Amino acid sequence: MIGDARTRILDAAEQLFAGGGYEATPTALIARLAEVPKGLVFHYFPRKIDVLVALVDERTLVEEGREVDAVPGDPAGTLSRLARGLPLRASPAMRRILFREADTHRSVKERLGRLNSELIRRARFALELALPGARGDAARLEVAAATFAAVLLYQENLCQLTGHQIDPDAVARLIAHSLS
Amino acid sequence: MIGDARTRILDAAEQLFAGGGYEATPTALIARLAEVPKGLVFHYFPRKIDVLVALVDERTLVEEGREVDAVPGDPAGTLSRLARGLPLRASPAMRRILFREADTHRSVKERLGRLNSELIRRARFALELALPGARGDAARLEVAAATFAAVLLYQENLCQLTGHQIDPDAVARLIAHSLS
Amino acid sequence: MIGDARTRILDAAEQLFAGGGYEATPTALIARLAEVPKGLVFHYFPRKIDVLVALVDERTLVEEGREVDAVPGDPAGTLSRLARGLPLRASPAMRRILFREADTHRSVKERLGRLNSELIRRARFALELALPGARGDAARLEVAAATFAAVLLYQENLCQLTGHQIDPDAVARLIAHSLS
Amino acid sequence: MIGDARTRILDAAEQLFAGGGYEATPTALIARLAEVPKGLVFHYFPRKIDVLVALVDERTLVEEGREVDAVPGDPAGTLSRLARGLPLRASPAMRRILFREADTHRSVKERLGRLNSELIRRARFALELALPGARGDAARLEVAAATFAAVLLYQENLCQLTGHQIDPDAVARLIAHSLS
DNA sequence: CATGAATGAGTGTTCATTCAT
DNA sequence: CATGAATGAACACTCATTCAT
Structure with missing residues (x-):
């Protein structure tokens, strides 16, 4: 005990x-x-x-507003570093609960939603810093950020269905290449 | 009645x-x-x-092996057309059930897994046809296909958490641009 | 079928x-x-x-009134022959049902009761024939008959509880010896 | 209450x-x-x-190993005293349950089996003490004991089928006479 | 005569929740 | 504060029996 x-x-x-x-x-x-x-x-x-x-x-903490480790001119590396860990302090069990019980109570869904929002916010911010020249094309950055967030959440949750894994680094390179 | x-x-x-x-x-x-x-x-x-x-x-049918409506030289349009509908014949209610009850019974998870696999397969096949020069190696196509599938499943399921919508057409363009 | x-x-x-x-x-x-x-x-x-x-x-028949194969002067052999088989035409399964469901319906209990009565009747009759000189001591014959019947029904039913078997021939000799 | x-x-x-x-x-x-x-x-x-x-x-207790009230030279009386009560502490209702539900659960059958064994053991022991000369070999004592046990259990259980009662004292005398 | 869908009261069991001590 | 007996509504599931076809 x-x-x-x-x-x-x-x-x-x-x-x-x-x-x-x-x-x-x-x-x-x-x-x-x-x-x-x-x-x-x-x-x-x-x-x-x-x-x-x-x-x-x-037992879950969505880390909001933390600094993003961005390297200007290296969007792929910047996204990769983002993918090293979700901005989520929680045990594997709590992560499972967060996704599984999102329908059970409003507060769980809210927390998961916050994670989602924070992920997108970070990816967008990271790309803005990594691609200083691209500031004007906000819409494309937004799409790229959302795509990256979707892949990360997919990895955390849905990939267990088929065991299909996606390599976040490869996705980071794909997105970076598209924005360059 | x-x-x-x-x-x-x-x-x-x-x-x-x-x-x-x-x-x-x-x-x-x-x-x-x-x-x-x-x-x-x-x-x-x-x-x-x-x-x-x-x-x-x-009441759910994962449409497997159907022809992909690919236009060589237009990967963005090809993916966009793929995004018009998941290869899933099911009512909105059944779609909800499929994602929500994946943990409840093996057969549900299996069906959802099939949808996942089929989505990736189609996206890969569509890109192969749309990019006849096989520009980019197979691994890059695979990553692009998986990314697109992740976005589509995210749209179907997770986006309800924050109400955050992703425009599949924009993602299609992003990916196409990356592979060109 | x-x-x-x-x-x-x-x-x-x-x-x-x-x-x-x-x-x-x-x-x-x-x-x-x-x-x-x-x-x-x-x-x-x-x-x-x-x-x-x-x-x-x-599917059960209590054989009533059938002749008893008695040998005057040989009560032990006469009882032994009685023990060769209960006056009951029924499969092993039906025998099981007869004892097990006696509480379930009046007709089952009645049939089992008839078997009991017939057993006693036969044993008494057999002993009367085998010991012609003992006609006068009806009470002792009755007790002997009932005892033998009890042993036979015990064999059919209760003995399965401990796997304890009684040799009916030995009981026949015991009773015969007592009456001689 | x-x-x-x-x-x-x-x-x-x-x-x-x-x-x-x-x-x-x-x-x-x-x-x-x-x-x-x-x-x-x-x-x-x-x-x-x-x-x-x-x-x-x-609520049932099979009394094991208790002293047997045997009088050397009086096997009939000794058995009769044994028949005064089964080595079973249980209400009439519990006795009914014990016999009726023997098929329902292993533990019930086991308890009833123990009663059976104990009955035979006592009867054998009582006869050994009552007949110190060991008149008759062990096998005959065993048969006599089993027979007496069968009659007592029959009295407790099966006799309700025809209302046929056996007088245990008379059986005791029968058996004693046989062994003398 | 043959059939299997239809019926609904009843069965053992679960479980969140309460509360007296 | 701590406890486990007490509570009863609800649950999944059973089953003898009926009956329209």
Whole structure:
């Protein structure tokens, strides 16, 4: 038993929600895995949905506004560096939950939406810095940024369906080449 | 009451699964909406999951191997025409179900995976035909095809999260430009 | 498919009732095993219980009043010969049903009761013939007969609980020795 | 309302299982008779079969290894005393359940099997003590013991079929006479 | 006569939530 | 604050039986 009761409850819920989904996970099972009495779950989280909301609130962080590591004249490398990691601080389990339970509660969808927006914002900003001469062609940059964001989210989520992987670096080069 | 009982059950399930999700939809509600007695649902579909499987089997069709409408020398237009419609014959509700319930049953994930594969295959084939000089090697075509597929699936599914729309035609031009 | 529909239904029911018990056997399963449509079961047997009653009526026969193969002066051999077989014409499955479902319907209990009575009657009659001199001691003969009957029914039914077998011939000798 | 909830549930189940049988008794009826909410039955007994198992575990006791009240030289009296009561601490209802539901669950059959074994063991031991001269070989004692056990179990169970009663004392005398 | 769709009350079971202690 | 017994509505699913064709 590691950590206090509340932490153990969230640990257990994170694991179970990622594995079987929110709806299919009984609170009693969360309590058992957390090794706390059933009543204590409801002491900390009056409704079951509050467990999910707390997980998303406390264990996912969309990093907004951070500096982009852009190199002027090297859009491909700049995008590649962007692809090194989503601006999302969350465990693999929490990432799974974020995509899987987007329909379950408004707050989850909102968080995922923020991730989406931030991704596009960063890609756009990175391209603006990497291609200083292209400032005028805002529409093309926007499309390129959205495309890159779509590929990254696809990688995070849909690619598990067929096991089809996309190499983000190659996409970065493709987009960079198109904008040059 | 339109159609026979089995059809009405599937109609009701399609509507309810798309709206509230499979898990959150009681079979009793399906029966009520379909205006059939509860037992009849289980007469046709012994398990609840069989309703979902039947919906996916009978009401979604991934069009495989159809001819691609490619114009040599016009990769942008060729991709744009590809984007006019996913190779997926399914109602909006069924499309929603396909993406939402991919974790619920193997057969749903499989169908969605087939759609993914087919999308990539088509995009690759279209680009091969549109760029007869095989300009750019196979690997670049593959990346371009996967990128385009990712964007189309993103449009179908993830874009609802932020309401962020991507114009497929613009992406088509972006990719075409990159390969030229 | 052997035999007509009604026969096949009874065949299937005999097998299933013996295996899982009457209550745990759905009529639909009987129909499936018999390879007849479900409605046909109720055509021949309006109530489910009628299948059981028909089985007991038609497929068990307590042989009443048959001659006893008695040898005067040899009560042990006479009882042994009695033990060669219960006065019951029935398949092993029907025997199982007879004991197992005695509580299910009056007619089954009655049939089993008739078997019990007939067993005792035979044993008493056999002993009377085998021990002509003992006619006067009716009470002792009665006890001996009932004891032998009890052992035979125990063999047919309860012995399966511990796998404990009793050798009827040895019991026959025991009883014969006691009466001599 | 007497006793705590769990006890009342077992009380109700004991009564109902003895009356109508395990299969024919709905859990809802158990709850109603016990005057507890239906859900509480499953709080204490996750599966319906657990109620039966608990009854057998907690409310039947096969008394093993107790001293046998044997009088050397008086095998008839010794057996008679054995017949005063089965080595089974259980209410009449539980006795009924034990015999009736032997096919329902392994644990019931096992308990009944233990009773059977213990009965034979006692009868054999009693006869060994009552006949110190070891008159008659071991095999004969074994047969006599098994026969007596069969009669006692017959009395407990099968005799209800025809209402045919056997006087255990008379059987004791019969067997004793045979061994002398 | 034969059929299988139709029926609906009932079954075991689940589970979020409450609450007395 | 902590606990686990208590609650009851809801759930998926069963099944004997009916009946129109």
